Amino acid sequence: MTADASRTSVFTPAALQHLITTGDGPRLLDVRTPGEFQTGHIPGACNVPLDTLREHRMELGKHLDENVVLVCRSGARATQAEKALAEVGLPGLRVLDGGMAAWESSGAPVDRGPQRWELERQVRLIAGSVVLVSGVVGFFVPGVHLIGTAIGAGLTFAALSNTCAMGMMLSKLPYNRGPRTDIRTLVASLQDRA
Structure with a gap:
């Protein structure tokens, strides 16, 4: 494990892969959109989109413990999810360092589905085209x-705040949504994996 500059604890892809291989792997919550999750995810991960996690964090918190690693594309949304779950009494959750990008770069296994453009790539296309x-x-x-100039200002703010309004808007498009996440099915899945 490495230390992050914030209070969030991070897990390297190598450390997580070792735990999964030895059978001591934590629960994996992938907080990307269902569309991103379908494109590729860590085997055994459960998809809990960040918006769903925020909305139902109290209920989800009842079915989780500290043995959870949060995953997204780069680590930013997973860090937001960690903070949301800490608010309901789950401090010390870990974030996959570098997210799926680092996981894939390390050569770790990925369950793949139909390929789509990542949100970051879509943002670059839209912002670049408008400019x-x-x-x-x-x-x-x-x-x-x-x-x-306004797009440039928005991108600068996105970098400084580690949020992206354009990315959030694009994630709402049908292309990015994928199948809708049902909270009851999600909770049942978490109970089965406990």
Whole structure:
């Protein structure tokens, strides 16, 4: 394990893979969207989208203990999930260091489904396209270039706050949602894995 700059405890992909291989693996909660989860996830992980986790954290907290590792694409959403669960009395949960990106880079096993573009890539496409178009149109229509400036300001804020409004909006699209998460099915799954 490595220490994160915040209070969140992180688990390296190698340490997690070792625990899973030895049969002492923790519960894995993947807080990405169902669409992202379907694309690829750690075998045995349970999908609990961040929005669902926040909304039902009291109920979910009753079925979890400290032997949980939270997973997302890079670690940012998992850290948010850790903070939400700490609010209901589950301190000390761990986050997969580097998320699925680090897990896949380490060569660890991944259950794969239909491939989709990751949210981060979608954000880059939309933001880049808006900046490009507003820059070109700005040569002919005064003031349009300010749209690109607004996008740049939004991306700067996203980096500083470790949140992304555009990513949150894109995650609501049907393409990214995948199957709807039912809280009763989710709780039953957590009880079965206890």
